[in-house]
Amino acid sequence: MNILYKIYSFCIALPLFVVVTVVIATAVIIASVFGDHDHVSYHGPKWWSRITCWLFLIPVHVEGREHIDPRQSYVFLANHQGYFDIFLVYGYLGHNFKWMMKEYLKKIPFVGYACVRSRQIYVGDTLASIQQTVRQAQQTLRGGMSMVIFPEGTRTYTGQMSPFKKGAFTLANEIGLPIVPMTINGSFHIFSRKARSVSHGTLTLTIHPAITADERKGRPTKALMQDVFDIINKDLHNA
Numbered sequence: 701m702n703i704l705y706k707i708y709s710f711c712i713a714l715p716l717f718v719v720v721t722v723v724i725a726t727a728v729i730i731a732s733v734f735g736d737h738d739h740v741s742y743h744g745p746k747w748w749s750r751i752t753c754w755l756f757l758i759p760v761h762v763e764g765r766e767h768i769d770p771r772q773s774y775v776f777l778a779n780h781q782g783y784f785d786i787f788l789v790y791g792y793l794g795h796n797f798k799w800m801m802k803e804y805l806k807k808i809p810f811v812g813y814a815c816v817r818s819r820q821i822y823v824g825d826t827l828a829s830i831q832q833t834v835r836q837a838q839q840t841l842r843g844g845m846s847m848v849i850f851p852e853g854t855r856t857y858t859g860q861m862s863p864f865k866k867g868a869f870t871l872a873n874e875i876g877l878p879i880v881p882m883t884i885n886g887s888f889h890i891f892s893r894k895a896r897s898v899s900h901g902t903l904t905l906t907i908h909p910a911i912t913a914d915e916r917k918g919r920p921t922k923a924l925m926q927d928v929f930d931i932i933n934k935d936l937h938n939a
């Protein structure tokens with residue numbers, strides 16, 4: 701059965717995925733030329749992500765959507781298991797957002813330029829870059845527009861979480877938005893950073909209750925980081 705799935709995913713799903721990716725990225729770029737940086741740039745990738753999961757026959761389960769208000773802006777923080785994290789969050793979170801992305805991701809063909817045109821939030825390694833990120837986030841994250849960050853900074857090698865980086869929490873405190881922890885399961889098995897092809901499995905996104913700015917006021921950043929780590933980790937399945 702696994703061999704048949706590998707043949708299907710490589711010969712049918714993958715070529716169709718490439719076509720859909722080019723079409724959606726082109727649509728986002730064209731929409732941005734006409735001034736649409738938020739609507740098409742969210743709904744286009746949302747359907748790109750859902751189609752990708754359908755093409756690769758990946759079931760998706762989401763728990764905890766009742767914890768988020770579509771009119772409220774948030775900073776969503778999730779563990780980073782594998783490539784399908786992007787499709788899971790974009791396709792099934794159900795809340796408009798921008799990614800906080802590393803600068804080098806701009807170089808991805810089609811997708812990188814579409815991300816630039818849709819005004820995703822980029823961050824570099826310098827202090828000036830981080831300060832610019834904070835300013836951009838303060839201008840962008842309003843009226844329900846939120847941001848998604850992987851605080852580990854990179855995909856896991858083992859399926860378990862790596863220590864969080866401080867930047868995501870510093871940014872959240874600077875802009876004063878509620879933090880929403882999210883737990884991703886299944887993505888490591890489906891397509892980890894070491895894998896060469898997609899494996900069949902189920903994706904699960906668990907959305908936890910928000911931690912408001914008032915609730916974390918005065919708390920040391922390290923303590924907040926540990927709290928969020930523990931919330932995400934308690935629902936993380938063994939890889």
